[in-house]
Amino acid sequence: MLHVHRAERADRLADALAEVLRTPLTDPFTAEIVAVPERGVERWLGQRLSHRLGTTEGRGDGVCAHVLFPSPAAVVSAVIGDATGVEPDADPWRPARAVWPLLELIDAAAGEARFAALSAHLGAAVDGPAGNGAGPDHRRGRRYAVAHRLAELFAAYAAHRPGMLRAWQDGADIDDSVDAPGPDAAQPLPDDLNWQPELWRRLREHLGTPGPAERLERACAALRADPGLAALPPRLSL
Structure with missing residues (x-):
């Protein structure tokens, strides 16, 4: 009640x-x-x-x-974990864990035309004599910070834009951040951001496990069928 x-x-x-x-x-x-x-x-x-x-x-x-x-997010994560069998601390999509495969994927994508904006930000697209500070390694210190930021960004998308991630998974590179209803609610991503869907898809393939947005749908369906799956206390205050 x-x-x-x-x-x-x-x-x-x-x-x-x-x-x-x-x-x-x-x-x-x-x-x-x-x-x-x-x-x-x-x-x-x-x-x-x-x-x-x-x-x-x-x-x-x-x-x-x-x-x-606990935070409301922690309560929701625990319930989803109970319903899907994925422990929150062991979730490979957690930003603290996803940052490492993202580092690998970012390095592997360096030089690809689609990732030109990201590569330029990391210095991978800059040419120059070795040792003058303008070569491709002069911004390597950004790699972890950028990967960690992307891991947090993908987690935020899963929480607030799950429909957009489902569209990305289906190959539609859209931005649904527009609040207007109807056909204007989803727009193509600008050129400087259209690498994000492909990077997310590669991360999904690399991890080989459903993302948070996918698990949310499965958890809701499982809880509707069997509410007892969630190990909730008799009383929960928010």
Whole structure:
């Protein structure tokens, strides 16, 4: 059952949450899950709850214990992992893991016409005498930073533009960032960005496993068929 609490001030929402948490879960070893957007909110909310929860009559013990504060993204990732069998920490599409195959793919694509913009940014398309700082190796220090940024970018696309990635997988190199409905909602990528779909497809082939956008569809279908696949606690607060 979904309960929605609304208030104009965050402290009132925190107090309403405390009233909910005062009723303990049936299993004392099960932690309360309260999803928060950032660590600053976690610290503030934990301090606020510590003055509302407790074992004494006034329940102002000053301790907030056995309450976990994951991010909403972490909760969703855990649920998708339960439904698809892919552990979030072992997901090869995680930016921290995808950066390494992306490095290999970027190096392999250096010199290809389609990747001219990327190659120029990395210095792979620059000619010059060795040792003068203008040769193809003078920007090699950018390679990891660029690969890491691309890994994070592909993860953001999976979260916010899954339809675009599905189109890329089907060979349509589009940009669906336009908010207008209808045929104007998807536009061809500009020339300086049209290498991204091909790089994503090569990464998909290299990893040999469905991307986050694909797994989301499969997870939703699996959870509709069997909601018990998700190891969610009896109570989840957001």
